[in-house]
Amino acid sequence: MNRDHVAINRDVWDADAKNWVAAGERLWASENPVWGNWGVADGSLDLIPSDMTDKDAIELGCGTAYVSGWMARRGAHVTAIDVSPNQLATARRLATEHGADITFIEGNAEATGLADASFDFAISEYGAAIWCPPDKWLREAWRLLRPGGKLVFLGNHPLLILCSPTNGAPCDTALHRPYIGMWGADWTEVEFDPSGVCFNLTISGWMDLFRDIGFTVVNYQEVFAPESITEMRACVPADWAKKYPVEQVWHLEKPEQVRVGST
């Protein structure tokens, strides 16, 4: 992408932040985590450990920061970074209302400026996971993690990108773009539901990148919509998301013994 995706995405999220307040309030108030666009219950996905006592955790692209809130509730010392001041304003208000002690940073998750090896756990749910070029933010996450640290991220499944028409209309069962070379999708000027610049890779592209950086893959999960959901969400018909993997979750680890030559 030649255009400055960071500035584009910041402006998109600043303008859209008001539309995410209600969801943020609901999710901050939720006793148990639910994940992704389809609200899949914790237990089947388990993105965050049940006990995070005294762990240093970072959320990369936190939005309204309910994931950070859940980690703080489980005992973590949480840092949350986001590029959008308006999203952070909601996040700060909700953290105060819920008595959560979270360090918020306005900045780019691809270059946080934080110290090397300062976190045990990093997470992104539709944050850096889709809005940042994978090679950039994954290398930054690697740098931030201590040996033995974990990175978990959830975002769109590559199949969803393939089946999404280039004009932004709801996805269907045709292949609308090549799989080979998958890198990003620019939704800024599409006819339906314009947004920002997103990134994704083929499955082997993700695996190659993890190997190149040095991450070990601990688990890979493909997410489907729960049977109970009938309405379209984020331009995905519920029936599609019940039949095809709509989201993916990668669970990665920075090994205790980092191999020579890793980034």
Ligand SMILES: C[S@@+](CC[C@H](N)C(=O)[O-])C[C@H]1O[C@@H](n2cnc3c(N)ncnc32)[C@H](O)[C@@H]1O
């Ligand atoms: C959908 S929200 C993710 C948060 C939340 N988990 C959710 O699903 O609502 C996406 C967030 O990523 C942030 N974001 C996009 N690009 C970013 C970047 N380069 N660095 C940090 N945050 C970024 C946006 O500002 C937005 O708040």
